[in-house]
Amino acid sequence: MLHVIGAMDTPDAGSVIVGGSEVTALSRGQQAAYRRTIGFVFQRFHLLPALSVRDNVAAPVLPYRTPYDKFARADELLNAVGLGDRGNSLPSRLSGGEQQRVAIARALINAPGLLLADEPTGNLDSVTGAGIVGLILDLRRDREMTVLVATHDPLVAGRCDRVIRLRDGRVVERVQS
Numbered sequence: 001m002l003h004v005i006g007a008m009d010t011p012d013a014g015s016v017i018v019g020g021s022e023v024t025a026l027s028r029g030q031q032a033a034y035r036r037t038i039g040f041v042f043q044r045f046h047l048l049p050a051l052s053v054r055d056n057v058a059a060p061v062l063p064y065r066t067p068y069d070k071f072a073r074a075d076e077l078l079n080a081v082g083l084g085d086r087g088n089s090l091p092s093r094l095s096g097g098e099q100q101r102v103a104i105a106r107a108l109i110n111a112p113g114l115l116l117a118d119e120p121t122g123n124l125d126s127v128t129g130a131g132i133v134g135l136i137l138d139l140r141r142d143r144e145m146t147v148l149v150a151t152h153d154p155l156v157a158g159r160c161d162r163v164i165r166l167r168d169g170r171v172v173e174r175v176q177s
Contacts, residue, residue, distance in 0.1 A: 001166075002116045002150050006038050007031040018114070036064070039107030039145075041117040041136075045099045047091040047106075054078065054087035057105045070109075077105035081135060097128035104135065108143070115140070117149045121156055133159050 003009035004016055007023050016023040018034075026034060047056045057074035066073075078084050081101040091099055100120065107115055117136060121129030133156050140147045149160060157163045165173040 002118050039112035039115040041107045043119040043122045045103045053089050081105045115147045
């Protein structure tokens with residue numbers, strides 16, 4: 001579902017409308033531009049092992065001209081996720097929770113209006129996972145963005161403002177807190 005919303009995959013049927021635009025009707029170039037307005041937090045982090053933490057955070061915007069210093073922004077985001085002192089480290093030197101925080105910082109490098117998080121706590125222990133959820137919710141508030149989380153964890157879902165439960169690809173319950 002998140003890959004379809006993020007224009008990384010196409011649905012078998014139907015359409016996807018985000019911010020008034022039908023994502024499924026966009027050209028390939030328009031989809032690429034759309035994806036640059038979204039932050040993705042992948043379940044398996046997808047950090048580049050040969051790059052430093054700082055370079056991993058900056059990687060999504062390196063090919064593009066930006067009105068800001070890419071590495072200064074990466075440093076700012078690493079500070080925001082509590083890893084300001086780990087910028088020169090390689091991902092292999094970090095714990096799972098630290099790697100997830102790097103992935104979150106990377107997802108925010110382009111100042112997205114929409115953050116898509118796929119099982120952001122799936123590979124973490126409960127204490128680290130709770131910290132990651134708190135971090136995402138704080139960043140959502142501070143940066144005024146929409147966050148869509150896919151999770152099987154009832155503790156994660158319980159901290160969200162709105163929960164839509166799916167079963168076999170169909171909505172079975174909607175809960176507003």
